[in-house]
Amino acid sequence: MPGTKLVKVLNLSDAVIEIDLTPNRPDCLSLIGVAREIGAMEKKKVSYPQIHLPETRGNISELSSVIIEAPDHCPRYAAQLIEGITIAPSPFWLQNRLLSAGLRPINNIVDITNFVMMETGQPLHGFDFDNLEENRIVVRTASDGERFTTLDGKERILSSDMLMICDGKKPVAIAGVMGGLNSEIENKTTRVLIESAYFEPASVRNTSKKLGLKTDASHRFERGVDPDGTIAALNRAALLMAEIGGGTLIGGLIDEHPVIIKNSPVSMSVNSVNSRLGINLSQDEMADLLSSIEFDVQKTNSDYLKVVPPSFRVDISRAEDLSEEVARLWGYDNIPVTFPSMPSEPARWSKGFEVRNQIKDIMCRFGFAEVINYSFISPSFCDKLQIKIGDIRRRLLNILNPLTEDQAVMRTTMIPGLLETMGRNLSKQNRNLKFFEIGKVFFSKGQDVQPDEVEMLAALWTGLRNESSWHEKEAVCDFYDLKGAAEGLLDILGIKNPVFTAYEDQDCDCTIPGRTAGIVIQGTIIGFIGEVHPNTLESYGLKQNAFIFELNVDILKNLISDDKQAQALPKYPSISRDITIIVNKNIEAVSLINSVRNMDEQLVEDIFLFDVYEGENIPQESKSISFRIVYRSSQETLEDEAVTFVHKKISEMLLKEYNASFPA
Structure with a gap:
């Protein structure tokens, strides 16, 4: 009709829909895959392309063969052969379809492989059969340092974990990524070998990443294509090439699949899914939803369904995956909104967390600064601290891959970290130091066994008792200053009458005998306090006396009572x-x-x-x-x-x- 727009007359008007996909849904990287999803939402069946192969001649097995030498990288490889092909530009409808999908038309053969890939999700490749040495295909891994020129004209250096498609003598394609310049379809090509394969996703992903080469084919292969869809895509491409390219299809096909890939059945509880999603669907309703996307569903009892995912759903392996499908198909908007129950009483921190924070607060109020050291220390600390053979602190857990030799084992005491911190401060002329650290120590029970973890508190005091001032004489801190801090800490924590008992000479290692005391509470030794031994000071390069204590917080927190009782002030004088x-x-x-x-x-x-x-x-x-x-x-x-x-x-x-x- 006069006045009708040209784009409408020539059928050039088309709607293009852009779809964002998560990496776990490679089945939707195709027109058919998207159609399946829409069919499920609209409760309609998908119409698949009808494939009626043309008349054939001869048999491909007499002309070519495929050998798979790396079945762990390539579980399946199929091929068909067409002769008498005429290479020419693709018809308008085919070019228009490719352009609408963002693909550049090249020639009728290459365009058909791209069209079928966009239609089915199965990447294909066409080889010039006459450029294949010995007219056969060998699937093998590359040699380290092997060089290969891809279709983009760039030379690639290969490694031994990369899968290659080769002819009888040389590589002709990087499997799942890109073909080679030496076997590309040219204007003079008359015979085409069509490749349709399933490559292991991890193999393609590794190759693509190492080469820095991303293609539409690798994007699909590395996510996982349908291992059972190779033949259908191959026949679809052969049919179109015979029709558009005017060629003759050789009879039969090559289908090598040394490794059979099948999805395992998944058992799903209807009650569990309803509880997880907060819905109330019946067993039949869930079965219908899953069947709508071509899942094979069978009832095993009144609650459980046995579900076998189709081969194109490579992302389904457990009941939680099926829960996601039910939620998606039922509709997220149909899931009722609920709010979590709010307890009438606010949640409380664990006792260990509260005690840890309380200790930090008390020590800071006493004028100590908190330090945080690495849990990884040098194994030489045992000798520096003069720790005796057989002491539990010599049960060292080695780090398998230490950053440095000085961080090769897990600490069994907090003291080395404090002494090293003291050394760093003294080197910067900070001589009056009061600091503490609270953290875990680790006692090995064997290199392959989880170690015993104990929370400890350690403190160090060195230098002057108080900062210098005009109204007070300088006085160096001593054992009783740090003892007073330890007593004050225990008193505020509600622990009464701690006992500081003298250590025997054989019990001292890093501290001076006669100036060391064990800290005992209710008959339990929870730590020690003392003056650092001159030998220990010398081993750490320290030239100033220091006093330390170390307490076992895990024992200490169990001795702290949660009951607090008030006492009336005394009425009578003392x-x-x-x-x-x-x-x-x-x-x-x-x-x-x-x-x-x-x-x-x-x-x-x-x-x-x-x-x-x-x-x-x-x-x-x-x-x-x-x-x-x-x-x-x-x-x-x-x-x-x-x-x-x-x-x-x-x-x-x-x-x-x-x-x-x-x-x-």
């Missing part, structure tokens, strides 16, 4: 009395304090040490110890007589139990 006795110098003051506490006198509120003296007027093997005892009654104001009676009783007990005496 009375303090001092007691000084002379005892053997090897007796610990804490033993005397514990003896007083064990008397369980109701009027004794507190007892603490305030002086220890050795020297003039004291026997050589003895020392003078002075305590202050605080007395208080919760019911009345104390009279002198009552306090004197109890005080005398305590004094007599100490004199008798420890063979002590009063100063002269």
Whole structure:
């Protein structure tokens, strides 16, 4: 009709739909694949192209053959042969279809392979049969350093893990990626060998990545094509080449498939899927949804379905994959919106997390800075710390691929990290240091076994007790400064009456005997505190005294009570009395304090040490110890007589139990 637009008359008007795909859906990289999805949504069946091969002559097995030498890379390879082909430009409809898909028309044979690839998702390749040496195909891996020129005219250097398509003497294509310049279809080509194969996705992906060569074929092969679709695509291409190219199809086909690829059945629980998705579909409804996309579905009982995915669905291997298909086909918009149940009480951190944060907060308030060191340390730390043979801290777990030799094992103590941090600071003239670290140590149970992990706290104090100021003399920190910090930490955590008991000489390694104490709580040793041994300082290149403690946090947190009780302020005043006795110098003051506490006198509120003296007027093997005892009654104001009676009783007990005496 006059006035009709030319594009309509020539049927040039077409709608182009762009579809974004996730990598797990290679089946939709084709017109038929998209049609399947639309058919399922519209509840209609897909009409597949009808393939009626033309008359043939001869038999391809008499003219060619295929040998697969690398079946792990190429499970299936099929081929057909057409003779009498005329190479020419493709008809308009074919060129128009390719252009609408973003492909450049080349000639009728190459265009047909591209058209069938876009239609079925199966990449194809056409070889000039007369350029194939010995007229046969050999599928093998390349040799290291082998060179090959691809269709784009670039020479590629190959490696031994790359799969090649070869003739009787030379490579003619990089399998699944690109053909070679030596066998391309030319204007003089009259015989074409059509390749349709299934290549292992990982093999194609590796080759494409190493060569930096991405093609439409590799994009599909590396995601996984339909292993059962090779013959249908091959016949479709042969039919079109015979019709458009005017050739004659040689009878039969070559189909080598040394490895059979089949999808395994997947068992799916209907109740589990409904629970997971928050829907309420029946078994029949789920079966119908999966059948609409060509899944083979059978009922095994009232709840379970046995589902065999079609060969083109290479992404289905477990029940969760089927859940996704049910949700997609049912419609995400049809899944009801629900909100998670909100507990009436807010969630609480675990006790370990709370204790860890509480320790950090307390140590920071005491003026310590937190440091974080690597868990990987040098295996030489055992010798530097003078750790004895057989000690648990020598159970080292080796790192299989250490970054450096100094990070070759997992730490079994926090001390090396603190000493190294001290060394770095001293080298920058930072000499007054108070820092701590809390973290895991690791004790090996064998190189192939998960190690024991223990959370530890370690602290180090070196330099001056306080920062220099005009109103206070400089004083170097000592053992009792760090001991006070440890006692303060335990007191705030609610742990009462920790015992600091002297270590025997054989128990000391990195600290000085006589200046080291074990920290005991309720009869359990949770760590130690002491002055760093000069040999250890020297091994780390340190020229300044330091004091350290290390506590087992995993044990400590179990000793912390969750119960907090308030006590009323005392109504009546207290009375303090001092007691000084002379005892053997090897007796610990804490033993005397514990003896007083064990008397369980109701009027004794507190007892603490305030002086220890050795020297003039004291026997050589003895020392003078002075305590202050605080007395208080919760019911009345104390009279002198009552306090004197109890005080005398305590004094007599100490004199008798420890063979002590009063100063002269």
